[in-house]
Amino acid sequence: MHAFDVLGDPVRRRILELLAAGEQPAGALGETVRREFGISQPAVSQHLKVLREHGFTTVRAVGTRRLYAVDPGPLREIDAWLAGFRRFWAPPLAALATELARGRRERRLRGNEPDDERTNP
């Protein structure tokens, strides 16, 4: 099964999204996913197995719990594959650097205001 196939399943994508917030036990992931997708505990466990065996997650045991976390390896590979197509929509990197520099200069001239519109109460 290719990394893209692993991400083809909506349950597995959701699990990774949940893990993006940080390490979580299988049970917590399972509860959320079962509620959202209406599938059984074994189904969730099998999805976790696929993610594990394809390198998308790491696991560590703490007592009877299994704590899952994102392992970025395969996601990086996908990102690398996408790189060959990014020129179809992304501006060249040089322009991006210019943009960033411009943003910094403007902020400096305005007197170190924060980036967004929030104000400190």
Added chain:
Amino acid sequence: MHAFDVLGDPVRRRILELLAAGEQPAGALGETVRREFGISQPAVSQHLKVLREHGFTTVRAVGTRRLYAVDPGPLREIDAWLAGFRRFWAPPLAALATELARGRRERRLRGNEPDDERTNP
């Protein structure tokens, strides 16, 4: 079928890679892919259909030919989804801008040499 499932197939990924070099007729794509994967012409045509119907390619007819080209829409969506995980491996953008600026400064001091090691013969 989700965009990730579309990219799950190696034949479809290869077709997109070939199209990254520019617009090509179905026949040319078919020849390459048939050679590399040993599948039939209808099989290739069916893969092209999947790519079309999921927005990965555009097609235009020229006589009896069908010219396919990359349509970046779904690839961008995938890129956007990946963005939520990029912090697991990519440096923050501010650091990148600094890096780029440093590179430019160094080049300026060296007297506008090219980036790589090539020398003009």
Added chain:
DNA sequence: CGCTTATATAAGGCTCTCCTGATATAAAGA
């Protein structure tokens, strides 16, 4: 107009994925 070339569609079969219900494993607690 018939023949050839380029591409798509149709029908059917095999395989693989994903699910469920039942069960195994192993730590925790009474």
Added chain:
DNA sequence: TCTTTATATCAGGAGAGCCTTATATAAGCG
């Protein structure tokens, strides 16, 4: 130790995806 909790594995079935062969469509050409 017996029971409960947390998680994984097993076995089997439904459905989807991808392939093949056969055929349709439609433009180009003699």
